[in-house]
Amino acid sequence: xxxxxxxxxxxxxxxxxxxxxxxxxxxxxxxxxxxxxxxxxxxxxxxxxxxxxxxxxxxxxxxxxxxxxxxxxxxxxxxxxxxxxxxxxxxxxxxxxxxxxxxxxxxxxxxxxxxxxxxxxxxxxxxxxxxxxxxxxxxxxxxxxxxxxxxxxxxxxxxxxxxxxxxxxxxxxxxxxxxxxxxxxxxxxxxxxxxxxxxxxxxxxxxxxxxxxxxxxxxxxxxxxxxxxxxxxxxxxxxxxxxxxxxxxxxxxxxxxxxxxxxxxxxxxxxxxxxxxxxxxxxxxxxxxxxxxxxxxxxxxxxxxxxxxxxxxxxxxxxxxxxxxxxxxxxxxxxxxxxxxxxxxxxxxxxxxxxxxxxxxxxxxxxxxxxxxxxxxxxxxxxxxxxxxxxxxxxxxxxxxxxxxxxxxxxxxxxxxxxxxxxxxxxxxxxxxxxxxxxxxxxxxxxxxxxxxxxxxxxxxxxxxxxxxxxxxxxxxxxxxxxxxxxxxxxxxxxxxxxxxxxxxxxxxxxxxxxxxxxxxxxxxxxxxxxxxxxxxxxxxxxxxxxxxxxxxxxxxxxxxxxxxxxxxxxxxxxxxxxxxxxxxxxxxxxxxxxxxxxxxxxxxxxxxxxxxxxxxxxxxxxxxxxxxxxxxxxxxxxxxxxxxxxxxxxxxxxxxxxxx
Numbered sequence: 082x083x084x085x086x087x088x089x090x091x092x093x094x095x096x097x098x099x100x101x102x103x104x105x106x107x108x109x110x111x112x113x114x115x116x117x118x119x120x121x122x123x124x125x126x127x128x129x130x131x132x133x134x135x136x137x138x139x140x141x142x143x144x145x146x147x148x149x150x151x152x153x154x155x156x157x158x159x160x161x162x163x164x165x166x167x168x169x170x171x172x173x174x175x176x177x178x179x180x181x182x183x184x185x186x187x188x189x190x191x192x193x194x195x196x197x198x199x200x201x202x203x204x205x206x207x208x209x210x211x212x213x214x215x216x217x218x219x220x221x222x223x224x225x226x227x228x229x230x231x232x233x234x235x236x237x238x239x240x241x242x243x244x245x246x247x248x249x250x251x252x253x254x255x256x257x258x259x260x261x262x263x264x265x266x267x268x269x270x271x272x273x274x275x276x277x278x279x280x281x282x283x284x285x286x287x288x289x290x291x292x293x294x295x296x297x298x299x300x301x302x303x304x305x306x307x308x309x310x311x312x313x314x315x316x317x318x319x320x321x322x323x324x325x326x327x328x329x330x331x332x333x334x335x336x337x338x339x340x341x342x343x344x345x346x347x348x349x350x351x352x353x354x355x356x357x358x359x360x361x362x363x364x365x366x367x368x369x370x371x372x373x374x375x376x377x378x379x380x381x382x383x384x385x386x387x388x389x390x391x392x393x394x395x396x397x398x399x400x401x402x403x404x405x406x407x408x409x410x411x412x413x414x415x416x417x418x419x420x421x422x423x424x425x426x427x428x429x430x431x432x433x434x435x436x437x438x439x440x441x442x443x444x445x446x447x448x449x450x451x452x453x454x455x456x457x458x459x460x461x462x463x464x465x466x467x468x469x470x471x472x473x474x475x476x477x478x479x480x481x482x483x484x485x486x487x488x489x490x491x492x493x494x495x496x497x498x499x500x501x502x503x504x505x506x507x508x509x510x511x512x513x514x515x516x517x518x519x520x521x522x523x524x525x526x527x528x529x530x531x532x533x534x535x536x537x538x539x540x541x542x543x544x545x546x547x548x549x550x551x552x553x554x555x556x557x558x559x560x561x562x563x564x565x566x567x568x569x570x571x572x573x574x575x576x577x578x579x580x581x582x583x584x585x586x587x588x589x590x591x592x593x594x595x596x597x598x599x600x601x602x603x604x605x606x607x608x609x610x611x612x613x614x615x616x617x618x619x620x621x622x623x624x625x626x627x628x629x630x631x632x633x634x635x636x637x638x639x640x641x642x643x644x645x646x647x648x649x650x651x652x653x654x655x656x657x658x659x660x661x662x663x664x665x666x667x668x669x670x671x672x673x674x675x676x677x678x679x680x681x682x683x684x685x686x687x688x689x690x691x692x693x694x695x696x697x698x699x700x701x702x703x704x705x706x707x708x709x710x711x712x713x714x715x716x717x718x719x720x721x722x723x724x725x726x727x728x729x730x731x732x733x734x735x736x737x738x739x740x741x742x
Contacts, residue, residue, distance in 0.1 A: 135164050250353065251741065252354050302325075317739075319739045344357070371514075385497070392453075401525075403519055403522040414592060439554055579647070587614075638677060640730060674721070682714045
């Protein structure tokens, strides 16, 4: 639709546009208030016949415009509910409190102020309520008379919400770690005496500096129309999580990029640094995103909502099977969307799903699907009652929906939670692939159903065929276990352990055909994306390797040498005094000093060899030669750190960084 406010008066006359009511309206420069009321009435009759309509306006605009909308709705036989905010241009969260109180039976929300549209769209989306922007302005490029722009927002695509995990560390300590500055992660660091054993960070209170950061982050996000739902501590020390409120995919993608940028900027105002790397600390839980994904109609109906009787809900079962089939057939594409050098460190590390793509559906939903496949009746599972031991409180039915936190792609009641993405990654590729692969399966299902005489029988046949051919992708157990890796191999599922393993599949024939069919990417574009991603992989590891060598040769080895010199000096002095000196530490340090030097030389040789390769071979060389060399060097360095006096070690330790905020 054209932006009517950008048109001149001659262009504005006789502009026609499609409306959500199914009709095409013509707007003229002499559009009068009577026409405005008629148009609004026509709109709401089709969208919410006989239902309550929320009229959202700022206090400063309601008398001028909002009241007109309320009057038009009353004349149309609707029941307007006025939601008046303090001020149209005040975008603080507290000013939007009225939006949280939309009545349960509201069928449509009407916004009369452009400034409030983005904010109101969030709350309407949460409730699944269509939203209409209907401003009544008295001046369009100097034109006379009241004009109307109608923009009905139906939620006809996918929704996304996600949780963003980050580490917050002291800026002064960050500035002393070259590896964090150059690479975003620590290349060396011995394990501190305390880890995550007590879970006291996860269940503890938020520290004052972090709380202040979160408060300012909320305000700055709100200024941009980005609403956050929750902030809390996460499992690892110094790790935290932010959960935004869901919205349509394109908007959510932009919001996620802005959120990551704001996190870093606001952290610096509090003397903190926000780390978005997937694995900034070895042996400590890494950070990822949870990409919560669902499909909705243009009226806000969630197509993945099972309802009270999912075993009788043919529509839900059909769309569920489309997702099952899509995930199974395009495991490689989903793995590629989360492929990065940083995420390779995190996936499969008992803090995130392995690199094997699978789906969790829960016992009840799996039981329903098994019954359908086996052509038998499903016995609905009786609701369990939560025993709370207090007789004066009402009996509480236990929720039958499970949540498997080990699954990479888990059904969580009315959406899927994709838990493999890394914290620094954009969600654009993820949701592009999800939308495309599901669209492909739905198009196949549609072709089958259109050829059926009996629609109900056709749906049942599709569901049964899908389960028979693709149930291997469903796994409700512990994805972190070694047994699952063996079981997945037996099932024939792909285990693309690294980015280098995954990326070549981007240009597989079936994937090229898929993206070409739906007009997403050409074969050339896919080849370019693969080449760029492989090059980036090699460059990231190259920087990490050179940083490690720089730290070792310019700081770590000289520090160990100084400490050994002082130990030797002290030992000689004690010997002169006739006192027996313990030289065991000195001998051990000397051995590790030598090992560090040798491993550094091996790493340098591995880098030189990898640099001479090209494309996939270059990336493979960094994976197979450089990464192992870096790990061996790290092992030697971390061993030396454990027996080197703190005042000699040149970099802040893990204990300093993670526990002294």
